[in-house]
Amino acid sequence: MPELELFSIFTSRLNKANINYFVTGAVASIIYGEPRLTYDIDLVVELGRSDAVKFMEAFPNDPTDPIDPMTQWTQQTQPVKS
Incomplete structure (x- = not known):
């Protein structure tokens, strides 16, 4: 989903x-300051x-629910055994 559409849904x-x-962050910087890629x-x-x-x-449970990157990462990876 494009960021601007997600932002609009959320707000x-x-x-x-x-x-x-x-x-806050880069989006606020773009709006109130200097444009940059984010x-x-x-x-x-x-x-x-x-x-x-x-x-x-x-x-409610829908595609805009935030995804915890650590949970997603641990579900997609395997620990390395030494």
Whole structure:
């Protein structure tokens, strides 16, 4: 999924759930500073106790769920035995 489309899906769901967030990292740098190449989007999401349920409802199990790179890596690799 293209990064801009994923960004739009994610932020529209946060907006609809009335959850505060801000953009950081390279995407923020591109918007507010100097353009540069990036393949990720860094967001900081403010979640209080009452926001946790809203967040889970905004992101049901679907293809936009974040993937933990370590879990993915350990599932695809084998340990080296010495």
